[in-house]
Amino acid sequence: IYTRSEERVQVAAIVFALLASISFAFYNFTSKKLASYNIGTVISFSSLLIFPIVLLLSFFYEEWPVMEEIQLKSVIALLYLVIIGSVVALLIWMYLLKIYPMNKVVPFSLLTPVFGCIINAIIFNETIEINTLLGGLVIIIGLMIIELKRKYVRKEL
Numbered sequence: 520i521y522t523r524s525e526e527r528v529q530v531a532a533i534v535f536a537l538l539a540s541i542s543f544a545f546y547n548f549t550s551k552k553l554a555s556y557n558i559g560t561v562i563s564f565s566s567l568l569i570f571p572i573v574l575l576l577s578f579f580y581e582e583w584p585v586m587e588e589i590q591l592k593s594v595i596a597l598l599y600l601v602i603i604g605s606v607v608a609l610l611i612w613m614y615l616l617k618i619y620p621m622n623k624v625v626p627f628s629l630l631t632p633v634f635g636c637i638i639n640a641i642i643f644n645e646t647i648e649i650n651t652l653l654g655g656l657v658i659i660i661g662l663m664i665i666e667l668k669r670k671y672v673r674k675e676l
Contacts (some may be wrong), residue, residue, distance in 0.1 A: 547616075547625055554617035561613065596642060626665050629658050 532578050615624045633655040637644050 524542075542559060547621060547628075548614060551616050551621050554613045561609075591645075599638065599642070626662055629662065633658055 612624075612628075636647055636651055636655065640647050
């Protein structure tokens with residue numbers, strides 16, 4: 520039996536999940552259009568737009584740590600997010616969108632949480648729970664089904 524507040528949280532979670540899906544679809548369509556431009560320019564311009572907004576939100580909603588409290592693992596994680604998780608990943612993503620149709624590239628974005636969990640386990644020595652492993656396996660099997668179906672459909676034609 521759920522209380523009213525728990526029901527509201529569940530409804531909010533569903534609404535936010537739907538909004539995230541719509542935003543991700545919009546992002547992919549926009550990325551496909553932007554793939555014809557210089558990718559470095561796109562990254563630089565988007566960073567210039569996003570940085571002040573995120574800094575302002577961070578200032579109001581987070582406690583700013585004292586520099587002595589920052590751990591090396593946190594710095595490594597931040598560098599990974601900025602360099603590998605953002606710049607390199609976006610360069611690869613835009614390149615793939617430039618040379619392949621979107622319906623071939625987008626399904627592989629589902630591997631993002633799988634790689635995120637693996638990187639977390641490596642950097643922070645975290646254990647991966649069985650439900651996380653099963654979720655990753657479901658994602659990988661789903662991608663295999665998509666690719667196998669594409670090959671089967673091509674052979675039929």
